[in-house]
Amino acid sequence: MGQPLTISGSSSEPDCAVGRACPQTVSLAIENMHCGACIATVERALRRTDGVGEARANLSARRVTAHYDASRTNVQALIDALATAGYRAAESVEQPDDRDASRADDLLRRLGVAGFAAANVMLLSEVVWFGAVTDMDQTTTDLFHWLSALFALPATVYAAQPFFGSAATALKALRLNMDVPISLGIVLTLAMSLYQTMRGSHQVYFDAAIMLTFFLLIGRLLDEQVRRKARGAAENLLGLKALTASVVGAGGVIERMPARALRSGMKVHVAAGERIPVDGRISAGMTDVDESLITGETLPRWVTQGSEVHAGTLNLGRPVTVEATATGSNTLLAEITRLMQAAEQGRGQYVRLADRASRLYAPAVHALGLATFLGWMLAGAGWETSLTYAVAVLIVTCPCALALAVPVVQVVATSRLFGKGVILKAADGLERLAEIDTVVFDKTGTLTRGEPTLRNVAEVPDAVLARAAGLAVASRHPYAKAVVRAAEQRGMAVIAAPGTREVTGSGLVAPGPHGEHRLGSREWAGAGKSDERAGGLWYVEPGHAPVVLDFEDTVRTDAREIVARLRKAGYEVCLLSGDREPAVAGVANALGIADWRAAVKPDGKIAAIEDMKRQGRKVLMVGDGLNDAPALATANASLSPSSAADISQTTADAVFQGEVLAPVLESIAVARATQQMSIENFVIAIGYNAVFVPLAMAGYVTPLIAAVAMSLSSIAVTVNALRLKGRTLAVTQARRTA
Amino acid sequence: MSSLAWLIPCALAIGGLALAAFLWAMNTGQFEDLDGAGWRAIANDDDRPLERPPTPEQRS
Numbered sequence: 001m002g003q004p005l006t007i008s009g010s011s012s013e014p015d016c017a018v019g020r021a022c023p024q025t026v027s028l029a030i031e032n033m034h035c036g037a038c039i040a041t042v043e044r045a046l047r048r049t050d051g052v053g054e055a056r057a058n059l060s061a062r063r064v065t066a067h068y069d070a071s072r073t074n075v076q077a078l079i080d081a082l083a084t085a086g087y088r089a090a091e092s093v094e095q096p097d098d099r100d101a102s103r104a105d106d107l108l109r110r111l112g113v114a115g116f117a118a119a120n121v122m123l124l125s126e127v128v129w130f131g132a133v134t135d136m137d138q139t140t141t142d143l144f145h146w147l148s149a150l151f152a153l154p155a156t157v158y159a160a161q162p163f164f165g166s167a168a169t170a171l172k173a174l175r176l177n178m179d180v181p182i183s184l185g186i187v188l189t190l191a192m193s194l195y196q197t198m199r200g201s202h203q204v205y206f207d208a209a210i211m212l213t214f215f216l217l218i219g220r221l222l223d224e225q226v227r228r229k230a231r232g233a234a235e236n237l238l239g240l241k242a243l244t245a246s247v248v249g250a251g252g253v254i255e256r257m258p259a260r261a262l263r264s265g266m267k268v269h270v271a272a273g274e275r276i277p278v279d280g281r282i283s284a285g286m287t288d289v290d291e292s293l294i295t296g297e298t299l300p301r302w303v304t305q306g307s308e309v310h311a312g313t314l315n316l317g318r319p320v321t322v323e324a325t326a327t328g329s330n331t332l333l334a335e336i337t338r339l340m341q342a343a344e345q346g347r348g349q350y351v352r353l354a355d356r357a358s359r360l361y362a363p364a365v366h367a368l369g370l371a372t373f374l375g376w377m378l379a380g381a382g383w384e385t386s387l388t389y390a391v392a393v394l395i396v397t398c399p400c401a402l403a404l405a406v407p408v409v410q411v412v413a414t415s416r417l418f419g420k421g422v423i424l425k426a427a428d429g430l431e432r433l434a435e436i437d438t439v440v441f442d443k444t445g446t447l448t449r450g451e452p453t454l455r456n457v458a459e460v461p462d463a464v465l466a467r468a469a470g471l472a473v474a475s476r477h478p479y480a481k482a483v484v485r486a487a488e489q490r491g492m493a494v495i496a497a498p499g500t501r502e503v504t505g506s507g508l509v510a511p512g513p514h515g516e517h518r519l520g521s522r523e524w525a526g527a528g529k530s531d532e533r534a535g536g537l538w539y540v541e542p543g544h545a546p547v548v549l550d551f552e553d554t555v556r557t558d559a560r561e562i563v564a565r566l567r568k569a570g571y572e573v574c575l576l577s578g579d580r581e582p583a584v585a586g587v588a589n590a591l592g593i594a595d596w597r598a599a600v601k602p603d604g605k606i607a608a609i610e611d612m613k614r615q616g617r618k619v620l621m622v623g624d625g626l627n628d629a630p631a632l633a634t635a636n637a638s639l640s641p642s643s644a645a646d647i648s649q650t651t652a653d654a655v656f657q658g659e660v661l662a663p664v665l666e667s668i669a670v671a672r673a674t675q676q677m678s679i680e681n682f683v684i685a686i687g688y689n690a691v692f693v694p695l696a697m698a699g700y701v702t703p704l705i706a707a708v709a710m711s712l713s714s715i716a717v718t719v720n721a722l723r724l725k726g727r728t729l730a731v732t733q734a735r736r737t738a
Numbered sequence: 739m740s741s742l743a744w745l746i747p748c749a750l751a752i753g754g755l756a757l758a759a760f761l762w763a764m765n766t767g768q769f770e771d772l773d774g775a776g777w778r779a780i781a782n783d784d785d786r787p788l789e790r791p792p793t794p795e796q797r798s
Contacts, residue, residue, distance in 0.1 A: 036777025059774030108764060116757040123749060140742075147746065 117155030152206035285320035319474035405681035429653035433671035442623035
């Protein structure tokens, strides 16, 4: 056995000498691994692949880890093997998840230690409580107090580190966050208990300190795990979406390959609405690029031949060819990280709100504690009793329930939606979804499956199909994709037509030797109105008769039922489509939608939605195409299927997966329930504080009772929120604002 | 009173064992796939945990 040439990480293709074993490990995200039986299927499919040693699937993370020999196989072969078994897989991005995992593990370890210490301290405490009413002598009580101190002190100091650390950071920046009163409460309780133990008194509350730490850690851990799961799911989605590229090979043949396999100098074709998969230079074409993800600049940048473009930016205008300059996992990783950060910032609105509230709340807590201490001192209670009461106030005002009230409902709602295949992207998306009373659907790809097939494929000559596919390959429009698929099914190599431009909402145009070639709607392509046949696309070429390309697209199986249920619940359902009238009318009639408009351009959709908003209606837009993106941004709330163009997914509040429309109904129902339960939780949390703060200030609450009551209120709001998980939700009556 | 001399250490030992068991379970990845573990129990496959990736020293 020789030395391996390089020791490479899991996310870059290793350079292995030919003929030598080169063990590697890879982690793959699998989109549709849902059930227990899938574990075995996935693992077996990988183990049967030549060169794979061992594979283990993780159902919670929807990932599989495999050991393979890089000299005999590669990652793409593993992905292909899974595709054959019926699973969509992509290489997952490891690093961010690893960091999260170690943070969650750290919290769990601290929780374990706190739990061990809390159990033992409670065991000792109870003996003392019962001893107080029987015949326990002072020596035994002291011994038990010292034993409690022996456990509680080191355990609390170790387990409460996350709170101390956060409080220290806040104090250093001269701010107050909620960890400051928590830390102060814990430290004061420990110090006072230690002092009283030395004096041999009864005012010892080690149990309160360790119990408080234990319950607070449970809250932190739950929060961390839900975030981690959400981030993992979003990463899987991104990995599946963003990590393939269309590479232009010799003779202009376009081949899909994983972005990780890109090498410097390769030419990549980027269709309109697609994300640029690699850092590079424009080698053909000109377009607008949305760089907001990188620079924060909201105005698109105009790029022409020779301009530098970055991985992760969106191509807004026309198809371009990009020559890769820097490649490999680095740029892609950076892209994913940026996307995750963008998502985190969006989600952080509630965190910011909580922080702002705590800036007001934390000083109030300290003031109340101080007032309690001074009040009892003035009343002549002595400093020890006064301090005990003040600590009880500090603990009882710990606004865990208040801080949990809304986020915990959001967390449960988000994870319920995850389970149904809806990935919520906007932090305030649920709030806005709860308000809507009108649902606007796009047709192609939203109400229908969006995978149309060429119906009259037999009537289209080979040469025409090849040239049409050359235009169509530049677009992500479902019809265009169907043309490319049809060409590929005939065994043709698709060669991109140079200079192709996509006119949003109309079609594709490319210059030719005798004039422009057009592929698009009949009027725009110039096919005239003589032919009465209903055609999806027309291919027009100077000197040739126009050729019609006819498509059929099936309606999603449950579309009719969903529309009926929305209407029954009082929502207005609208259909706005850029498609021609007969097709739209057909779908609208089949689904029972009375309010429909056909041949609407993107600006027409915006105008229509703005019009509805002016009438005081709250609009939910459900759409998928490049032309829907502005409408999605205009509407009050927006949903997009996972098959949508990247730009639409970026704009939409939530993305839903799967073949059915049921997630739309589910999202609305969950959003409505979320709002109602948030209000319930607020009432619980505020009611609890209203009862216990006066009691604590009056000296009726010991630190231990305060710690238990505080935990109980947190548990109450959490349990209330968890009801959302299993409940069957019906879409309730739409709210009428007019 | 003399019974305390052995009862307290006993209680501590049991608690300590539980803590050790918990830390062992955590470090060996027993909590990594809570959804999948239940299904693996009823699967008929030859099911072994994945070994840690070989270090460069082991490979050579």
